[in-house]
Amino acid sequence: ELEAEAMPKHVAVIMDGNGRWAKLRGLAASAGHQAGVQSLRRMVRLCCSWGIKVLTVFAFSTDNWVRPKVEVDFLMRLFESTINSEVEAFKREGIRISVIGDSSKLPESLKRLIANAEENTKHNSRLQLIVAVSYSGKYDIVQACKSVAKKVQDGLLHLDDIDENIIERELETNCTEFPYPDLLIRTSGELRVSNFLLWQLAYAELYFNRELWPDFGKDEFVDALISFQQRQRRYGGRHS
Numbered sequence: 001e002l003e004a005e006a007m008p009k010h011v012a013v014i015m016d017g018n019g020r021w022a023k024l025r026g027l028a029a030s031a032g033h034q035a036g037v038q039s040l041r042r043m044v045r046l047c048c049s050w051g052i053k054v055l056t057v058f059a060f061s062t063d064n065w066v067r068p069k070v071e072v073d074f075l076m077r078l079f080e081s082t083i084n085s086e087v088e089a090f091k092r093e094g095i096r097i098s099v100i101g102d103s104s105k106l107p108e109s110l111k112r113l114i115a116n117a118e119e120n121t122k123h124n125s126r127l128q129l130i131v132a133v134s135y136s137g138k139y140d141i142v143q144a145c146k147s148v149a150k151k152v153q154d155g156l157l158h159l160d161d162i163d164e165n166i167i168e169r170e171l172e173t174n175c176t177e178f179p180y181p182d183l184l185i186r187t188s189g190e191l192r193v194s195n196f197l198l199w200q201l202a203y204a205e206l207y208f209n210r211e212l213w214p215d216f217g218k219d220e221f222v223d224a225l226i227s228f229q230q231r232q233r234r235y236g237g238r239h240s
């Protein structure tokens with residue numbers, strides 16, 4: 001049974017399987033992505049009702065740019081329409097949205113929508129939804145190291161001062177009080193991290209589910225959380 005007081009503070013999700021979900025139904029990938037958005041909406045509300053504080057989702061990786069232009073263009077428009085249709089509800093429900101990733105390749109219209117949604121929800125604290133778009137875990141670490149190197153170059157930092165905390169503060173996920181996912185969920189049966197959050201997942205419990213993302217609902221989320229609550233996180237300590 002789920003214990004309210006043993007909920008993870010930060011859940012990360014690799015939402016995978018939209019394409020296969022559509023193919024099984026003889027539909028185009030775009031139908032899978034639209035179903036995937038419904039799944040995300042449901043997950044966000046469940047996190048709110050269970051007191052989870054941060055939900056980070058992998059919505060588009062830098063590797064996804066190689067997909068057919070028609071699919072990439074559809075996804076960019078889907079991100080815009082989803083932000084447009086959700087931002088008012090997020091404002092009302094205390095949900096803060098942040099987007100991480102390399103925004104340089106995003107359409108100008110999407111960049112403006114993201115900036116507007118982040119600005120309009122930045123004071124919300126019931127749930128922080130972090131959406132990784134055009135994100136790369138390796139690049140996140142590279143850009144953090146560059147920031148630290150610049151501070152050393154500018155004489156603002158000494159080499160001996162550089163420790164994990166100095167690096168962590170420069171990561172794109174630094175925008176939350178719970179920066180490290182306690183639980184990573186990946187759907188669709190794939191058993192890999194795919195260059196999602198790397199530094200941040202150092203101690204995350206990993207949970208893999210065979211369900212395709214559009215079919216990952218409340219029951220599947222409960223199963224993942226029960227599995228999480230049954231784990232003994234030792235952070236390197238000896239097994240009791």
Ligand SMILES: CC(C)CCOP(=O)(O)OP(=O)(O)O
Pocket residue numbers: 015016017018019020021029058059060061064188
């Ligand atoms: C863009 C990303 C969220 C899409 C996830 O689903 P997918 O298109 O990788 O689906 P498949 O792995 O079934 O092809």
Ligand SMILES: [Mg+2]
Pocket residue numbers: 016017018
């Ligand atoms: Mg996939």
